[in-house]
Amino acid sequence: MPELPEVETVARGLQREVVGRRILSVTLGKTDFIDNPEMLEGELPGRTIVRVERYGKFLLLRLSPGEEAKPDEGEVALLAHLGMTGLLLPREVSVPQAKHTHVVMPLDDGRELRYVDPRRFGRMAYLAGEVLSRELQRFGADPLEAGLEEFARRIQQRKARIKALLLDQSVLRGVGNIYADESLWRAKIHPAQLGARLKRPQVQLLYRKLQEILKKAIVLRGSSISDFLDADGMPGEYQQHHRVYGREGQPCLRCKTPIRRVSVAGRSSYYCPDCQKMPRGWKKLRKRKSRQKRGARH
DNA sequence: CTCGATCCCTGGACGC
DNA sequence: TGCGTCCAGGGATCGA
Numbered sequence: 001m002p003e004l005p006e007v008e009t010v011a012r013g014l015q016r017e018v019v020g021r022r023i024l025s026v027t028l029g030k031t032d033f034i035d036n037p038e039m040l041e042g043e044l045p046g047r048t049i050v051r052v053e054r055y056g057k058f059l060l061l062r063l064s065p066g067e068e069a070k071p072d073e074g075e076v077a078l079l080a081h082l083g084m085t086g087l088l089l090p091r092e093v094s095v096p097q098a099k100h101t102h103v104v105m106p107l108d109d110g111r112e113l114r115y116v117d118p119r120r121f122g123r124m125a126y127l128a129g130e131v132l133s134r135e136l137q138r139f140g141a142d143p144l145e146a147g148l149e150e151f152a153r154r155i156q157q158r159k160a161r162i163k164a165l166l167l168d169q170s171v172l173r174g175v176g177n178i179y180a181d182e183s184l185w186r187a188k189i190h191p192a193q194l195g196a197r198l199k200r201p202q203v204q205l206l207y208r209k210l211q212e213i214l215k216k217a218i219v220l221r222g223s224s225i226s227d228f229l230d231a232d233g234m235p236g237e238y239q240q241h242h243r244v245y246g247r248e249g250q251p252c253l254r255c256k257t258p259i260r261r262v263s264v265a266g267r268s269s270y271y272c273p274d275c276q277k278m279p280r281g282w283k284k285l286r287k288r289k290s291r292q293k294r295g296a297r298h
Numbered sequence: 299c300t301c302g303a304t305c306c307c308t309g310g311a312c313g314c
Numbered sequence: 315t316g317c318g319t320c321c322a323g324g325g326a327t328c329g330a
Contacts, residue, residue, distance in 0.1 A: 001322085001323070001324085003324095032306085032307095033306095033307095057324080081324080081325090083307090083323085083324065083325090084307090084308095084322075084323055084324070085307090085308080085309090100308085117307095118307075118308050118309070119306085119307045119308050119309085119322095119323090120306080120307060120308085121306075121307065121308095121323075121324060121325080122324090123324095123325085158299090158300095159299075159300070160299080160300060160301090161300095164300085164301090167324085169324085169325080176323085176324075177322095177323070177324085265301090265302095266301095266302070266303080266323090267323070267324090268321095268322080268323085
């Protein structure tokens with residue numbers, strides 16, 4: 001699942017592969033994940049990809065001004081979120097299209113930029129000027145750019161659970177389930193602990209561990225646990241360094257206590273019940289039993 | 299402000 | 315082998 005390190009990996013690959021290339025046209029398949037499909041078709045052709053950036057979990061393809069100069073359009077970009085299963089990669093035209101290819105953009109070098117996404121949990125949008133800047137402002141700090149003070153302020157002033165805060169893109173942009181669990185395990189913090197109840201040393205440790213993990217994961221080109229591939233079609237390797245994520249029942253790599261999985265903020269959360277102590281009053285969350293008998297009681 | 303529930307979607311795992 | 319069911323999860327949205 002593409003989180004910050006995976007998206008950074010894709011952004012670097014695209015920066016190397018498609019910067020300077022002009023988009024010749026746009027062909028769309030299913031469009032229910034695209035903000036305004038007609039806008040893509042109308043605005044992208046003729047524009048050159050001038051830079052590829054990562055913004056949280058988004059890829060930001062900065063584009064050149066249109067051919068008929070629109071003086072007031074401002075900054076122009078194609079925003080792409082990979083959701084759970086999205087891939088954005090350049091391919092030779094001769095390479096057969098993968099199933100679930102929903103956006104194809106032929107480039108001026110004989111290749112095509114293709115967006116493939118079986119589940120279509122991703123998002124794509126052409127945005128310009130004020131609309132673009134407003135959209136970007138909705139998100140919180142980049143965990144690799146934020147200083148300790150800002151990080152601490154965003155966490156300690158909130159009563160929400162730390163896991164929910166880490167996943168909240170308006171608090172921090174780019175962290176998802178894997179790196180949230182991994183950093184909490186390293187910092188020995190229970191995922192259901194409230195942000196406001198964390199002590200300063202805990203916040204500082206979490207800040208350092210989160211950055212450390214994200215940087216290491218970027219070096220290893222991300223985690224490929226579902227189908228993630230970078231812009232070169234290569235999987236990442238950080239999944240081999242996961243300490244808790246996906247290890248339910250297996251011994252904690254610090255203390256051998258079996259790793260547990262609970263639901264926090266509606267997401268699976270893996271943690272060590274011994275290393276990451278439960279906050280007072282915290283109760284184990286539902287095992288998610290079948291809900292067919294809803295009317296049975298009540 | 300914070301919570302859980304629900305929905306979106308498909309493929310893979312699993313039970314029988 | 316095949317069918318049904320559950321589950322993965324980022325994000326939007328809604329009601330409590």
